[in-house]
Amino acid sequence: MxxxxxxxIGKILTDKGWTMSTAESCTGGLVAATLTDFSGSSAWFSGAVVAYSNEVKMAQLHVHEQAIIDHGAVSEPVVRAMAEGICKTLNVDVGISLSGIAGPTGGTPDKPVGTVWMGWHVNGKTYAEKFIFDGDRMSVKQQSLQTVLEKLYRLLEIN
Incomplete structure (x- = not known):
């Protein structure tokens, strides 16, 4: 897939004259690495920020500290801010973001292991969705990769 x-995704971005970037936490740059595995991606992929710490989320992606305090790093407000923030930081048209708990530790009753929030900023609109994946750490990361790109493709088609 x-x-x-x-x-x-690359064709749609190229046809629209858009560029994109990723803001990743739990996937640790996996999405960016996958996108750049494809020849020609430099025409539409600008770069990435791996924002594993809250400090990087705030400093590089313009996430407000209060959003992290109020909702936690794995939350809708944070991934929305990350997706918008990567667009500002790298001056791109499309930004995607991921923040989650890949496991095997770190889960809570409210946010169990496998919880991943994803954000997409496309054509001036920001979207976010929560997923809960099963499996080990690498499986959660791979499912996140597949899901974030599938949703990006669908959003690019309608925008």
Whole structure:
């Protein structure tokens, strides 16, 4: 699926004259690495921020400290701010963000292991959605990668 969706994302971005970037926490740069595995991605992919710490989220992605205090790093307000923030930081048209608990530790009753919030900023609109994935750490990261790109493709089609 990745083999077909990434070139499709690239074509839409190129046709629109848009560029994109990623703001990643729990995936640790996996999305950016996957996008850049494809030849020609430099035409539409600008860069990434791996914001594993809250300090990086605030300093590089313009996430307000109060959002983290009030909702936690794994939350809708934070991934929305991350997606918008990466667009500002790297001056791109499209930003995607991920923040989650890949495990095996770190889960809580409210946010169990496998909880991942994702954000997309496309054509001036910001979207966010929560997912709960099963499996080990790498499985959660791989499912996050697939899901964030599938949703990005759908959003690019309608915007």
């Amino acid at each position: 990745i083999e077909s969706i990434v070139p499709s």
